[in-house]
Amino acid sequence: MERLFKGLAAVMNSSTARSSTPDRLLGTVLEETLRAIDGAVLGWICLTRGLAGALHWSSVTAVPQDSVYLAIVRHIDKEIPAPAAIACADCACRRFLTGDGPPPTYTVIDHCPHLTLFEPSIGGHACVPLFAQDRPIGVLSLAKAGSAPFSPVERLFLQTVAGQLSAVLENAVLMGETRARLKETQTLLEVSRSVNSTLDLQEAVRRIARAVARVLSADTAGAYLLNSDGGQLLPFAGYHLPTALLDRLKWTPIPVKGFQFVEEALSAKAAVYTSDTARDSRVDHPVFRAFTCKSALFVPMLAKHTVVGGLFTIWWTKEHHFAQEEVRLVDAIARQTAVAIENAKLFEEVHTYAQAAKASEEKYRLLAEHVRDIIYALDADGRFTYVNPGIEAILGYAPNELTDRDFIDILTPASRHHVLEIFAKAAEGTDPFNFYELDMVKRADAVSVPFEIGMLTTRDAAGRVTGWHGIARDLTERKRLEQQLLRTERLRGLGELASGVAHNFNNVLGAILGRAQILRRVARDVEAQRGLETIEKAALDGANMVRRLQRFTRQQPEEEFFPVDLNQVVKDVLAITEAKWKDEANLDGKTIEVATSYGRIAPIMGNISELREVLTNLIINAVEAMPNGGVLTVKTEEVDGWVCASVSDTGIGMSEEVKSRIFDPFFTTKGIKGTGLGLNVSYGIIKGHRGEVTVQSQLAQGTTVSIRLPITSESAAPSQSKQASVATPGHILVIDDDEMVRELLSELLRTVGHTVVQAGGGREGLRLFQQASFDLVLTDLGMPECTGWEVASAIKRTAPRTPVALITGWALTLDRTKLKEAGVDLVLNKPFQVAEVMALVAEGLDLRDKI
Template identity: 35%
Template structure:
């Protein structure tokens, strides 16, 4: 008789033994023995044997029988549990929302869950006949071996998945060794991150808009100060015409200075929404001038706002010899502005902000130092991590800044002591053997003689701009026709020929882009000058797409107009 623990409790076993004893008088005389069934040092049952011929010589054999019986029972239990565990894991495997791929060592897909079927748009059997490189782009790793080697260094990889129809989508892949059916395999966990990427892009746009709002507030403050000077000196010029004619020229020069300041403020604002992927505008830049621009942009924060709270930030600059870097001026200003604003935020009760520039070998550097609270070690380790923030913002400022610096071939680093302050250092490659970075057509350039007597068609929907261009061009000896719409311009272009077309980009009804295209079709050799208030966002590629010869950003000076005309019309022989 066999009593197993998994069939009844020990109390029930004892009752059965007592029952057996009660039956004893009803049976013939017997010899009996009870053997414990032991497995893993635990009793899992009792083997009870009764027979009239049983004697002590048979006890060793009974012990062996009890041991073998205990092993058989334990194996049966383990097999049952294994089957139950396999069913549980199969349920988890099939219910997981991420795609799961079981891969051979060579990268063949040998098993996949329903989420993977849906993710890659394959039926199970078809997917399990594919190679991992059919559904994941591993080109950057050099194939499966390189991918496995990279996974040992970083278990999470950002890749592109490839659906059956060839559609690509962003995925995050984790891979780990797996023993499958007694052989070495890999388990790849594939997560579709399309929505996450869209959310990150939306947050990046939000960050740019937030920066735009902050800068717009500062620029509005600057504009009010600029307009005070323009309006005030315009009034003075009108009064000086009668009272002090000798002062009129000085009054007008002050007005011109004010308009230049206003134009600079607008260009700084436009630089915030230049396309990030555009590198066509990389030009030689004065590093010290970028620092001065960034200080001017952030002045409302480090001066006006701090002073309104009763505190002061002392700004010190130690700028080295003027040196050149090659890059996008708006993006580099954005990096420096972000570092300055972070330094100000680290000094809520005021302090000292120090900006230094210099050169070491083939590198230019800028250091932005504050005397603020410093950065704790746990925060420092995640400082450039996207969306990590301690200030309640989006956590993208330093991430974007690092990406910009790296795009310019540079490096960004920092040193910080909690309670004493922080220094950020931006290093950019030195530019060698370049000409003067200032724009062509400056006041110091020798006056060049333009072709005169050219028939020029000017189209702009703003009366002030039309009249200004007419007077400036006529002053330069040109014959000018002005119209107020693209439709009027196209009518004239169909009726007659011109030596030059000057058209505004943004106009109602028919845009300057359409006018340029139609004009180029009607007169293939016609020089076209495009004028626009969005000059900071018009790249050479966009200008070529519009089929224009030259760009004249608004507002423009007499010298800038002459320089563009020289490009479009050429010089007199």
Template identity: 30%
Template sequence: MNSRQEQLLHAYHAISEELASLTGLKELLDRILRISREVFHFDNAVIRLLRADGQALEVAASYGYSDCAVLGPLRLEQGIMGQVARSGRPMLVTDVRHCAAYYPGIPGACCALTVPMLAHDRLVGVFNVESTRPAAFAPEDIEPLMTVATQAAVAIENIRLLERERQLARRYQKLCEFNDRIIQSVNLGIYTLDTDLRVTSWNRRMEALSGCSAAEVLHQPLLELFPVLIQEGFDCRLQQVLQTRQAEKLQLVHYNLRGERRVQKRKLAPLLDGDQLLGLVVIVEDITEFKGLLDQMIQSEKLAEVGRLAAGIAHEINNPLTVLGYCAEVLERDDPLPAQREYLARIRSEVERLQHLTGGLLGFARAGQGQRQRLALAPLCDQVLSLLDYRLQRGRIALQRHYGVIAPVWGDVNPLKQLLMNLVVNAVQAMPDGGRLGVHLRSRRGGVELVVCDSGAGIAHTQLERIFDPFFTTKKEGEGTGLGLYLCRQIARDHGGRLWLRSRVGRGSQFHLWLPAAEEDMPPCA
């Protein structure tokens, strides 16, 4: 084996190693130029790659050329390299000075050898070497340079393929991250299960709804984590979707791990990859607040209808009461016997009491116009308490009231009556086995303070901070919407006042309402 062959073998081996280790195109081509120069002893060389549109060659790497000489693309059929690219065959020019197709490269160039770079019979580019020595390259150099060019072309294609794969991987990663951001940002609980009902994903909303982080639930059996789902029959719906591959939806009442009652809509769908069943997708929508608002609206409509009915009944009752009162008054004029006088006085007393009661019903039924006026809270309290008198007696609740000397307040009658009614009713409900109800009025800090206190079980300290939150309730299911105290606080704020609670377990509760006293120059409306 002569030295020339040894150089070629060394070059092939070196290039093979470079192909295996290098993944950057520019670095690889520069290394191929350096290795090739050790074999072919050229003065300058350039590798031009076929542009994506197939219309021109662009420089990818060069050696010995000035920047101006390799600036810009080279059209196909332009110069020796363009002709080689067009024909796909190598070209050896022993004296470029007599070659009209030669595209000037370096001063004093004499000999040039240009070969196509083919990968799987597809043109990738051209490899051109030049020398200032006459006959520097011989026909026997064509095949070795073609081998080097082919190795380079394959390497280029591999690097391009690798780069495309990296781009696709980056795009896929960005797409996954974008999709994950969407799933994590939506106000819906979304999680996925495999066919064994193990959790495979769990978004942030599900963390908030369930009280469990993704780290706690991933790869764990769903029904072991939340056995209450079996009681709800949710496991049967999951199995049904797995068997039928048909989506399901349902609405149910769910108690989470914190013991909170939530109303949820759930949508179940099969998770498919083509025809292969991978598991399930579950979408959870918490509609507790919406359901509470809907129930409150329905309740308000019912109360409005009851109010209209009560107004009609009160009006019809008032007519015979007026007749009864007048008849009793006429009979008293005829100098009745003492026993008869006592009965007549009782009749008149009961008639007045019923008229006072029906007057209160009519007051509640009338639609307020938002007009504010100077009000005395004591008569207002008496009206509310008289309406609830029967309920207090039936509940064996002893009423204690104390009204101090207080200033009037500016207020809207009906909202304030609603506020007082809610506070008293809450106190009554807190004493199912009877007790003491206190209603006190006193002057305080430039205003009037109303205190409604009961001897009930009291409220735990952990619940005090949430007692005025909408939809929060300490009552049993079906006994309240959790909006009563929230609305009471809103009414107090609308009147420039404050409402707060003091309570201890086993010691009862005290609701405090403070309203500013009416000033002489205050306007009569809000």
């Protein structure tokens, strides 16, 4: 008896020792029990397989494919046999542990539980069940030599030892489960950190694969994404890929159809696994056979019940037996990975920002804190529950000051009405997700800022509105770019129009200029001469405007500046605009008085036609700003090395807002009557002359526009008119589809003794050329049916020594070599002056002997 008490004390001391390892603890219990009971020669403990999974003891790992196994054995005087499977299927202990029989009674049996335990001297043994939380977890067995029976005291002793051991094992189970939960939690935290710590999706998924491999003690883990047609799984990221297989694993897709292992998982949307691939026909596929492994787990990645890919976990050489807890853990990780992949795709597509707000606020807070857009959440009453820091940079509100504040408080009145309509539709259940344009106001100055807003209504299980999630994107820059694009398109259209119209204008201006110059030669009346001179200047200014339009469309290079007397420019402009400020004003029943003040000013370098255009625009604007009449004052003076000219009126004046925009292209206060380009063009001209423009104006008091142009040290002699050379009369063919131009040229040429034949088009001109001999051909460039280029080429093929001059309203910048290659010897640009025509004809007739 004393021996039993000492043994029981030793057992209890060993079971409470925290420093003992599990295998040492079980061994010590058996050893002390053997010493305590007389005649005991052999002791062993059998455990259920599920207990080993909970304990995570390497020393009690279950034998594969066996639910009950021999955990530990001790012999009184021999070496310790190795743990093994229970060989006897009819053992009462085994039936009890597998649930097929009641707990065994204390009995003596006449067989040995395992061959390695066979001992001739052993007669029978006693079995005591072990319980944890009222479920059987094992059996403590003790055998005596021969047929010695167990006394009641010994049996009570064994029951007490079994109870103590059950408590120890139960605590170990609880600790194992706690460690498992802790490991799961740590793994999920690591996965969460992997998702949130980097914007590189592939790196995040690689870290997730690493966490899966570590928690399962696997060799390799990898993520695959389903391709667009759902036929293949494409490698995306992996962890611990074998070097020898690296390239093949990275570039080998996994087919879905015909691969039963994968097909089953994707069809059921559930995990599939195999502990022994050699005995599982589902993995019998060429792709899988190329990568020989022992165990495998495949878990589909599901996003909103849709398969987007899967996680593959591999054990290359060792066999792994799967527990439901670890499969559920990997399934949760796979779903979280799928959400991360889908959210990354949504993030890359700008128009789906609002859908990303459906996810948990906490889960995506890090993302929300770093985007430049405004991400917000509203409760069912439309009050802010969350807004990210982006709102402070755009509107000036701190996030915390908007909490519990109504969303409509930061909207313009029109946008408030729109949002209230959205809320009303949400209450009715007719609010499909959409994007809206709303205007918010800044905190500091109440300036409105345009936003594109995506709002998603959140509802409870009953369908009641619980709030809204949304994303607001500042449209200020996009609106500016749209306006800039619109202006660019309008300017491009204007350029195309200018390009086409310039040719026709040059024809008209050519006729006007030529006729005015012819009439000036014969007119004797002074008034007629003055009128014709004004017409000639206006035509020349018109020609200059056309040239600037052609430069605007990059058809003509910049012109040189020459000395200009700004006083004379003012006088010319007043004469040109007299019909506006005098005749039209009198017809409208108003009187405009013109006051001039001409200072002593030095010449400036510039383009006289462009400067006349600027002053013409300013005077016309001043006249139109005095609907009831008034005083128009034009003044010139020289101040500190600048020549200044100002145009003042006593009209309606301008507000500060209008004054700040008058030089913007297409801005006008004249409605459909104005183009919004006059002052913009004038501003560009003055800047091109290295000058300055200033505006002073007050409502109801009038406006003064002043220009300043620099005085330079450059000087140039007045340009000399090109003197017409005296040419021997020749026989000239004139080809032009514009009758006015054709008649004008013919008349000019006949007045100096040439004989002229006219043709109204290219084909007619070639026909006439075949019928007679000509000393010179003048042909228009732009003609229907047959162009000037075609005429020149045809004439050179027939008569290479006949000079050809091209007359055009288009601005040609070809060099002489390219013109020669096209068959053109000379070029005359419209509108032309009489002297230019005479000089070109003389040069052309002179070429006959040089070609």
